[in-house]
Amino acid sequence: MTEQDTAPPHFRVAIIGTGFAGIGTAVRLKQAGLDDLVVLERADDIGGTWRDNTYPGAACDVPSHLYSFSFAPNPAWSRSFSPQPEIWDYLRRVAKDHDVVRHVRFGHAVTAAHWEPGANRWRIETSGGTVTAQFLVSGCGGLADPAIPNLPGLGTFRGTVFHSARWRHDHDLTGRRVAVVGTGASAVQFVPRIQPRVERLHLFQRTPPWIIPRHDRDLTGPEGWLYRRLPIAQQIARKSIYWGRESYILGFVTNPRIMKGVAALARFNMHRHVKDPELRAKLTPSYLPGCKRILLSNDYYPALTRPNVEVVSGGVARVTPDSVVAPDGTERAVDTIIFGTGFHVTDPPVASWVYDAEGVPLAERWGEDIEALRGTTVAGYPNLFILSGPNTGPGHTSQVFLIEAQIAYVLQALKYAARNRVDRLEPRREAQAAYNAMVRRKMAGTVWVTGGCDSWYLNSKGRNTTLWPGFSWEFALRTRRFAPHEYHLRKERVRAGVAA
Numbered sequence: 001m002t003e004q005d006t007a008p009p010h011f012r013v014a015i016i017g018t019g020f021a022g023i024g025t026a027v028r029l030k031q032a033g034l035d036d037l038v039v040l041e042r043a044d045d046i047g048g049t050w051r052d053n054t055y056p057g058a059a060c061d062v063p064s065h066l067y068s069f070s071f072a073p074n075p076a077w078s079r080s081f082s083p084q085p086e087i088w089d090y091l092r093r094v095a096k097d098h099d100v101v102r103h104v105r106f107g108h109a110v111t112a113a114h115w116e117p118g119a120n121r122w123r124i125e126t127s128g129g130t131v132t133a134q135f136l137v138s139g140c141g142g143l144a145d146p147a148i149p150n151l152p153g154l155g156t157f158r159g160t161v162f163h164s165a166r167w168r169h170d171h172d173l174t175g176r177r178v179a180v181v182g183t184g185a186s187a188v189q190f191v192p193r194i195q196p197r198v199e200r201l202h203l204f205q206r207t208p209p210w211i212i213p214r215h216d217r218d219l220t221g222p223e224g225w226l227y228r229r230l231p232i233a234q235q236i237a238r239k240s241i242y243w244g245r246e247s248y249i250l251g252f253v254t255n256p257r258i259m260k261g262v263a264a265l266a267r268f269n270m271h272r273h274v275k276d277p278e279l280r281a282k283l284t285p286s287y288l289p290g291c292k293r294i295l296l297s298n299d300y301y302p303a304l305t306r307p308n309v310e311v312v313s314g315g316v317a318r319v320t321p322d323s324v325v326a327p328d329g330t331e332r333a334v335d336t337i338i339f340g341t342g343f344h345v346t347d348p349p350v351a352s353w354v355y356d357a358e359g360v361p362l363a364e365r366w367g368e369d370i371e372a373l374r375g376t377t378v379a380g381y382p383n384l385f386i387l388s389g390p391n392t393g394p395g396h397t398s399q400v401f402l403i404e405a406q407i408a409y410v411l412q413a414l415k416y417a418a419r420n421r422v423d424r425l426e427p428r429r430e431a432q433a434a435y436n437a438m439v440r441r442k443m444a445g446t447v448w449v450t451g452g453c454d455s456w457y458l459n460s461k462g463r464n465t466t467l468w469p470g471f472s473w474e475f476a477l478r479t480r481r482f483a484p485h486e487y488h489l490r491k492e493r494v495r496a497g498v499a500a
């Protein structure tokens, strides 16, 4: 057998993940005529976030007309904030309609990606075998790997433990004594759904969220009819949601004092539902709204006033074989612990298995302060594009909008490479540094760093490496064109038989 026979399959582009990022990239590449691609997915179906988060009440909190691809409007959304099964179906349908599914290798968890400088390509090791690719696009997601806090004694717990992103549907909660740890976006959605079923629900809260009403509407009636017959009406609805959301930046970034008005509204919302002053005191945040994600709910506060619910402030100190212990030493006997504690955000797992030419993983090069050029490419790691990379998250709008902006950037880069016979592009360190100096300047006065909270947006040094500090259209402008002067470019010499 020759080396040719045993060589792993090679592609022009390898994409990791089948969430909005992976599917969106594959569709756009195919539309641009690039069919030589593979999509590597560790799970056995398409969907990312919307395949994995099946907890009761899971839904988007950005209206569906905006929380969807610009190139694939869906007039059939049932509600303004559509439930998880519909978003999952939508993604599967987009993948099928655009002929992406045949490119996907399911059950292929990527465990390592090594840059091979001699060949100018990535060697990608997966649980299903090795592939090589000239370009690697990570669509591994910013919220794909659940984080469970390392609580003392957790391993000794005799009951059932799970994270909301890996809901145990085989574990009937009827009549159970349940501890819910965390009060973020997922807990606010599932707590009202499980409260009527459980015997007792102890909600361990470290920091209360700001909550405003959720204006959810049925779209199956005349509105849906209109969108099916007059697609432009849906475009207008999408645009008006988009610009309404952009206005939030005036409070988040331009002048955080505006958020005091939002706090007054949110307090009014709480007072309508929570009459007990002691409970209100526990549920009132001490930071400005927006510093942590503002949550939308009409049924969270009412659920917390039910007699079988207790809110425990201060978080969790430790776990025993059959209880959860609060910092004041009081103990709650439970048989189930559900973590709504979020994801690995400031330490993206992808960085631990992407290696540069010297075999150093990106996580080591990055350290705490993860950063990229235009949120997407990283010095030292050629031909790599990280979607939902550092400082690309939206605090106010649809992440799909920012993902599409990144995809447009990837496309520009690949087109440039093809046109100019470039087989290696790598950001210049000075370009990356200048870009991130700009990000830090913009971030300085925002509610995310001045609002007085400790959020999952921040790394352990208190730096916000997660969010884009501005209007989302500004990010789209900055990623609209690939700027060759920001890159070291290498012409195709290996292919022509000339040593690089």
Ligand SMILES: Cc1cc2nc3c(=O)[nH]c(=O)nc-3n(C[C@H](O)[C@H](O)[C@H](O)COP(=O)(O)OP(=O)(O)OC[C@H]3O[C@@H](n4cnc5c(N)ncnc54)[C@H](O)[C@@H]3O)c2cc1C
Pocket (backbone or CB within 6 Å): 016, 017, 018, 019, 020, 021, 022, 040, 041, 042, 043, 046, 047, 048, 049, 050, 053, 058, 059, 060, 061, 062, 067, 108, 109, 110, 111, 139, 140, 141, 142, 143, 144, 186, 387, 388, 394, 397, 398, 399, 400, 403
């Ligand atoms: C419960 C929940 C609700 C949300 N609601 C909203 C919302 O309303 N609005 C909003 O803007 N954002 C929301 N988000 C954020 C959401 O994650 C993004 O909007 C978007 O879905 C991210 O898409 P993605 O493709 O980047 O990542 P993901 O959807 O996370 O997809 C990543 C994919 O990569 C795969 N993968 C990861 N690692 C590997 C590996 N090593 N090998 C192979 N495959 C791998 C995963 O299996 C997964 O399929 C929500 C997130 C959660 C968790």
